[in-house]
Amino acid sequence: xxxxxxxxxxxxxxxxxxxxxxxxxxxxxxxxxxxxxxxxxxxxxxxxxxxxxxxxxxxxxxxxxxxxxxxxxxxxxxxxxxxxxxxxxxxxxxxxxxxxxxxxxxxxxxxxxxxxxxxxxxxxxxxxxxxxxxxxxxxxxxxxxxxxxxxxxxxxxxxxxxxxxxxxxxxxxxxxxxxxxxxxxxxxxxxxxxxxxxxxxxxxxxxxxxxxxxxxxxxxxxxxxxxxxxxxxxxxxxxxxxxxxxxxxxxxxxxxxxxxxxxxxxxxxxxxxxxxxxxxxxxxxxxxxxxxxxxxxxxxxxxxxxxxxxxxxxxxxxxxxxxxxxxxxxxxxxxxxxxxxxxxxxxxxxxxxxxxxxxxxxxxxxxxxxxxxxxxxxxxxxxxxxxxxxxxxxxxxxxxxxxxxx
Amino acid sequence: xxxxxxxxxxxxxxxxxxxxxxxxxxxxxxxxxxxxxxxxxxxxxxxxxxxxxxxxxxxxxxxxxxxxxxxxxxxxxxxxxxxxxxxxxxxxxxxxxxxxxxxxxxxxxxxxxxxxxxxxxxxxxxxxxxxxxxxxxxxxxxxxxxxxxxxxxxxxxxxxxxxxxxxxxxxxxxxxxxxxxxxxxxxxxxxxxxxxxxxxxxxxxxxxxxxxxxxxxxxxxxxxxxxxxxxxxxxxxxxxxxxxxxxxxxxxxxxxxxxxxxxxxxxxxxxxxxxxxxxxxxxxxxxxxxxxxxxxxxxxxxxxxxxxxxxxxxxxxxxxxxxxxxxxxxxxxxxxxxxxxxxxxxxxxxxxxxxxxxxxxxxxxxxxxxxxxxxxxxxxxxxxxxxxxxxxxxxxxxxxxxxxxx
Numbered sequence: 001x002x003x004x005x006x007x008x009x010x011x012x013x014x015x016x017x018x019x020x021x022x023x024x025x026x027x028x029x030x031x032x033x034x035x036x037x038x039x040x041x042x043x044x045x046x047x048x049x050x051x052x053x054x055x056x057x058x059x060x061x062x063x064x065x066x067x068x069x070x071x072x073x074x075x076x077x078x079x080x081x082x083x084x085x086x087x088x089x090x091x092x093x094x095x096x097x098x099x100x101x102x103x104x105x106x107x108x109x110x111x112x113x114x115x116x117x118x119x120x121x122x123x124x125x126x127x128x129x130x131x132x133x134x135x136x137x138x139x140x141x142x143x144x145x146x147x148x149x150x151x152x153x154x155x156x157x158x159x160x161x162x163x164x165x166x167x168x169x170x171x172x173x174x175x176x177x178x179x180x181x182x183x184x185x186x187x188x189x190x191x192x193x194x195x196x197x198x199x200x201x202x203x204x205x206x207x208x209x210x211x212x213x214x215x216x217x218x219x220x221x222x223x224x225x226x227x228x229x230x231x232x233x234x235x236x237x238x239x240x241x242x243x244x245x246x247x248x249x250x251x252x253x254x255x256x257x258x259x260x261x262x263x264x265x266x267x268x269x270x271x272x273x274x275x276x277x278x279x280x281x282x283x284x285x286x287x288x289x290x291x292x293x294x295x296x297x298x299x300x301x302x303x304x305x306x307x308x309x310x311x312x313x314x315x316x317x318x319x320x321x322x323x324x325x326x327x328x329x330x331x332x333x334x335x336x337x338x339x340x341x342x343x344x345x346x347x348x349x350x351x352x353x354x355x356x357x358x359x360x361x362x363x364x365x366x367x368x369x370x371x372x373x374x375x376x377x378x379x380x381x382x383x384x385x386x387x388x389x390x391x392x393x394x395x396x397x398x399x400x401x402x403x404x405x406x
Numbered sequence: 407x408x409x410x411x412x413x414x415x416x417x418x419x420x421x422x423x424x425x426x427x428x429x430x431x432x433x434x435x436x437x438x439x440x441x442x443x444x445x446x447x448x449x450x451x452x453x454x455x456x457x458x459x460x461x462x463x464x465x466x467x468x469x470x471x472x473x474x475x476x477x478x479x480x481x482x483x484x485x486x487x488x489x490x491x492x493x494x495x496x497x498x499x500x501x502x503x504x505x506x507x508x509x510x511x512x513x514x515x516x517x518x519x520x521x522x523x524x525x526x527x528x529x530x531x532x533x534x535x536x537x538x539x540x541x542x543x544x545x546x547x548x549x550x551x552x553x554x555x556x557x558x559x560x561x562x563x564x565x566x567x568x569x570x571x572x573x574x575x576x577x578x579x580x581x582x583x584x585x586x587x588x589x590x591x592x593x594x595x596x597x598x599x600x601x602x603x604x605x606x607x608x609x610x611x612x613x614x615x616x617x618x619x620x621x622x623x624x625x626x627x628x629x630x631x632x633x634x635x636x637x638x639x640x641x642x643x644x645x646x647x648x649x650x651x652x653x654x655x656x657x658x659x660x661x662x663x664x665x666x667x668x669x670x671x672x673x674x675x676x677x678x679x680x681x682x683x684x685x686x687x688x689x690x691x692x693x694x695x696x697x698x699x700x701x702x703x704x705x706x707x708x709x710x711x712x713x714x715x716x717x718x719x720x721x722x723x724x725x726x727x728x729x730x731x732x733x734x735x736x737x738x739x740x741x742x743x744x745x746x747x748x749x750x751x752x753x754x755x756x757x758x759x760x761x762x763x764x765x766x767x768x769x770x771x772x773x774x775x776x777x778x779x780x781x782x783x784x785x786x787x788x789x790x791x792x793x794x795x796x797x798x799x800x801x802x803x804x805x806x807x808x809x810x811x812x
Contacts, residue, residue, distance in 0.1 A: 054741040055734030055759075085727045087760030120727025121761055230731050307713070311804055321491045321526025325636050328461030335460040353461075354493030355527055398717055398801050 002158050003282040003371050003391065005274040011145035011176050012163040014197040016041045016241030020139035021151040024132035026125055027080030027118060032151035034129055036101065036136040037075040037195060043240035045204035046072040047211045048113070051232040057084030058091045058124075059114040060231060062098065066110045071204075073111040074101055075195060075235060076129075079152050079180070082191060083116040083124040084230040093124040100130045105137050117180065117191035117231055118154055149178040152193055156180050160271040164260050168253040171243035174199050175257075177264045181272030191231040192219060194268050199242025200257055206246065210258050211236040218265035221388045222273050236261065273389045278396030281313050284374040284389055291382035295332055299377055300388040302330040310393035313373070318364025320349045327377060339380030345373060408564050409688045409777050409797065411680040417551035417582050418569040420603040422447045422647030426545035427557040430538035432531055433486030433524060438557035440535055442507065442542040443481040443601060449646030451610035452478040453617045454519065457638040463490030464497045464530075465520040466637060468504065472516045477610075479517040480507055481601060481641060482535075485558050485586070488597060489522040489530040490636040499530040506536045511543050523586065523597035523637055524560055555584040558599055562586050566677040570666050574659040577649035580605050581663075583670045587678030597637040598625060600674050605648025606663055612652065616664050617642040624671035627794045628679050642667065679795045684802030687719050690780040690795055697788035701738055705783055706794040708736040716799035719779070724770025726755045733783060745786030751779060 017039055021032040039046065048067055050060050066072065076097055083090045098112035116124065139147070149159035161178040177196035202210070211234065219234055246253050274282050285303050290296040303309055306326045312319035323342055328335065342350035344367045349359050367373060423445055427438040445452065454473055456466050472478065482503055489496045504518035522530065545553070555565035567584040583602035608616070617640065625640055652659050680688050691709050696702040709715055709732045718725035729748055734741065748756035750773045755765050773779060 053731065053734040054736075054738060055730060055743050082727075085730045085756070085760055087758060090760065120725075120731065230727075230734060307799075307803075314804065319526075321488075321636075324461055324491045325459065325526065328459040328636060330460075332460060337461050350491070352493060354491055354496065393713075393804060395801050395804050397713075398720065398799060398804060 002275040003279050005158055005271055008146060008149060008159050008161055010163065011149070011161045011178070012165060012174050013142035013145070014174055014176055014239055015142065015199045016044060016239030017197045017237060018140040018142050019144040019148045020136040020141065021144065021147045022132040022135035022139065024078065024125070024128040026078055026128055032147065033079045034132045034136050035077040035148045035151045036133070036140065037077070037148070037237070038105070038140055039073050039237055039239055041239060041241055043201055044071070044073070045202055045207050045238045045240070046235065047204060047208040048233060048235045049211055049215050051229055053230050055085070055230050057082055057116060057230040058086055058094045059083055059116045060233060061091060062094045063113040063115065063233065066098070066113055070108065070110045072113050073107055075113050075115060076101055077115040077152055077193065078129055079154050080118040081116060081122055081124050082118045082120045082231050085121040086123060090124065093126045096126045097124070097129050100133055104133055113235065115193055115233055117152065117193055120230065145176055145178060148195070152178065152180045154180060154191070155277055156275050158275055160268055160275065162264050162267040164264055166256055166260055168244055168256045173244045173253065173256060173260060174242060175260045175264050177268050179268035179272055181275065191229050192272060193232070194219065194234040194265070195237070196235065196261065196264060197237045197239065198257065198261065199239050200244040200246055200253070201240035201242070202238040202246045202257065206249065206254070207236055207238050210261055213258055214262040214265040217262060218269040222269050222390065270389055273391050276391040278394040278399070279391035280371070280394055281392040282372045282389070283313060283391060284387055286374055286376045286385065286387040287379065288376065288385040289379040289381055290384045292384055293386055295379070295381070296384055296386035297388070298332065299327055299330045299379065300386065302326045303375060303377070304388050304390040307393055313392035314394045316365070316368035318344060318349065318368050320355070323375060324350055336380070341378040341380070343376040345370065408681040409685050411564055411677055414552060414555060414565050414567055416569065417555070417567045417584070418571060418580050419548035419551070420580055420582055420645055421548065421605045422450060422645030423603040423643060424546040424548050425550040425554045426542040426547065427550065427553045428538040428541035428545065430484065430531070430534040432484055432534055438553065439485045440538045440542050441483040441554045441557045442539070442546065443554070443643070444511070444546055445479050445643055445645055447645055447647055449607055450477070450479070451608055451613050451644045451646070452641065453610060453614040454639060454641045455617055455621050457635055459636050461491070461636050463488055463522060463636040464492055464500045465489055465522045466639060467497060468500045469519040469521065469639065472504070472519055476514065476516045478519050479513055481519045481521060482507055483521040483558055483599065484535055485560050486524040487522060487528055487530050488524045488526045488637050491527040492529060496530065499532045502532045503530070503535050506539055510539050519641065521599055521637070521639055523558065523599055526636065551582055551584055554601070558584065558586045560586060560597070561683055562681050564681055566674055566681065568670050568673040570670055572662055572666055574650055574662045579650045579659065579662060579666060580648060581666045581670050583674050585674035585678055587681065597635050598678060599638070600625065600640040600671070601643070602641065602667065602670060603643045603645065604663065604667065605645050606650040606652055606659070607646035607648070608644040608652045608663065612655065612660070613642055613644050616667055619664055620668040620671040623668060624675040628675050628796065676795055679797050682797040684800040684805070685797035686777070686800055687798040688778045688795070689719060689797060690793055692780055692782045692791065692793040693785065694782065694791040695785040695787055696790045698790055699792055701785070701787070702790055702792040703794070704738065705733055705736045705785065706792065708732045709781060709783070710794050710796040713799055716796070719798035720800045722771070722774035724750060724755065724774050726761070729781060730756055742786070747784040747786070749782040751776065
């Protein structure tokens with residue numbers, strides 16, 4: 001029951017990047033739940049951003065080690081089991097799956113980055129994954145993004161993927177990405193995974209900078225402290241098999257690459273919110289007139305995490321008092337109530353410390369019929385603005401999360 | 407559907423403190439919704455703690471001003487309307503109700519502390535309150551705490567009140583208090599009100615210190631940043647009409663007073679959690695082995711505010727992975743996963759970074775059948791411990807908060 005989430009469009013293949021999926025029966029037996037991604041060329045580079053949670057899941061620990069030690073050539077992803085909170089045995093299990101890829105398809109285990117998403121605290125079924133791997137290898141193909149987008153889903157109701165193709169100085173640059181999420185209130189508590197590929201040739205240091213920039217205005221704007229679940233990860237792979245070659249930041253193609261990757265990341269991040277567990281409304285919280293970025297985000301996230309605001313939106317109730325109360329407890333020093341203005345879409349609802357004189361309940365009700373709603377908060381303290389995306393809190397959310405393990 | 411919340415017992419009268427209730431029809435017509443509390447003696451003193459929300463409701467602004475300007479003799483409380491987000495008109499409305507008390511019962515308007523709880527952003531119906539006041543005055547009686555506990559309720563399902571009587575050097579000291587709350591996830595978003603009386607004679611400066619100490623281990627342990635809704639307030643009144651006279655902190659009765667007030671405040675605060683909106687479980691989060699108090703509370707509140715933890719408890723699912731993930735994103739530097747231990751009541755569930763070898767799902771299921779559950783988190787970093795109280799997140803919570811205004 002995703003909120004205006006468009007069906008998956010055509011996901012463009014990335015030359016030099018193959019994907020294969022297979023069913024290992026980890027949690028469900030009637031679907032693919034293992035994905036292998038293979039960067040075929042020596043020229044390829046790989047960048048990644050991982051969760052900031054103090055308790056990284058075993059695959060995150062290992063993926064970081066592997067990324068630091070050698071050039072990554074594979075991503076191995078499974079859904080259905082997060083391999084988190086599994087201690088030393090979990091690390092060995094993740095290592096065993098990387099080793100299996102090396103044995104079955106060549107290269108070293110260190111060239112494999114492992115990713116897991118699903119239930120926390122249960123042993124990873126290594127044998128099931130090992131058994132499924134030959135099928136995933138058999139299926140490796142550049143035109144297999146859609147199957148991969150489906151195989152990484154957990155509580156997602158729709159697969160998520162986007163492609164963008166642009167021309168840079170007469171050359172074609174392609175970016176394709178897939179993501180999964182669906183944790184609603186704070187994506188930092190569900191596992192968010194995203195895998196993005198481009199056919200450009202980019203040195204890994206530059207690629208990492210490109211990913212960091214894109215994260216900051218996409219996945220990190222739907223989450224409280226950046227990525228802080230035990231398993232969150234976002235990977236950007238550059239196959240180097242396309243026509244666009246970037247060697248430094250002065251390269252005209254650099255800016256285009258960053259913009260295109262950002263665009264794909266924002267689309268993937270917003271898709272996660274639109275498919276939030278039980279979501280019925282897609283809410284943009286735009287904070288303007290702040291003295292600095294910290295203020296912006298403090299206000300935006302306090303609203304975004306307020307269960308009272310979220311349940312009011314679920315009820316299509318323009319309960320601006322709850323929004324105002326959230327602004328008030330965001331921790332800003334010397335906040336002046338009279339300077340605060342709150343709009344819902346085009347309707348001004350709070351001004352000078354109280355309800356706007358022109359506001360009518362009918363206006364509020366009309367706005368609340370929309371599925372995409374922007375809460376605009378003007379603080380009147382400065383020039384900085386920023387935005388985050390969230391969704392409402394419904395009965396369905398409670399049902400999904402109360403039943404997840406059963 | 408409160409969680410093991412005992413029915414209201416006998417609330418002992420406090421000599422020199424009278425309460426009267428009346429029905430003003432503010433939100434409902436079939437119940438009392440106005441309370442007047444009168445400190446009859448010149449000897450009385452009054453202390454109060456208010457919300458830290460930057461946007462104080464009008465009655466909070468006025469109560470602070472009045473408390474600073476003169477000796478308080480009255481509390482005027484209404485439920486059904488919070489008089490918050492109502493701008494200058496709200497302040498005038500609150501002022502008018504104080505004035506009405508002064509006109510009808512003597513004294514100055516400044517001697518009246520106003521309190522409101524209920525819907526935010528609607529004009530306070532001053533005339534309805536003024537009309538009801540003579541009935542509340544008529545009803546003034548020392549033995550009227552129960553009626554007052556009922557009249558201040560909003561989404562509470564049960565009235566909340568406690569009395570304690572102790573002997574100090576052969577003299578009797580009595581403390582009686584009432585509270586209302588019922589906001590579940592963060593009490594800082596609902597209005598919490600508490601009114602506590604004692605018959606001891608206490609200088610107001612000492613009384614304020616006594617209240618601050620009690621707050622810190624009661625109401626401030628069920629809330630994220632102390633009191634941060636727009637209307638939260640806790641008032642401690644000392645009538646001075648009992649036998650116990652306290653003049654300084656060396657007085658042996660001082661410690662007894664502080665302990666007794668603390669005991670009543672904890673009972674009132676825990677009652678608010680037990681009557682949390684939609685609550686089916688009462689959860690104590692005890693964090694031990696922290697380096698300092700900030701760490702303790704960061705971990706405890708991160709768990710307490712996790713919708714994933716709370717929905718798992720609603721489902722009676724011992725999903726310790728969600729608890730572990732919450733500990734990991736609480737922001738503690740250099741947290742060592744292997745040092746963390748998590749118990750549910752007497753069952754050890756996490757040890758050395760993973761599930762305890764002795765733990766069985768059957769044990770977890772057995773603990774989850776209880777309605778009172780303690781999550782004990784041992785961090786292994788130091789000697790400091792602290793605890794907070796919370797409840798689970800149910801369908802009923804969503805229903806209550808999605809329907810509140812309708």
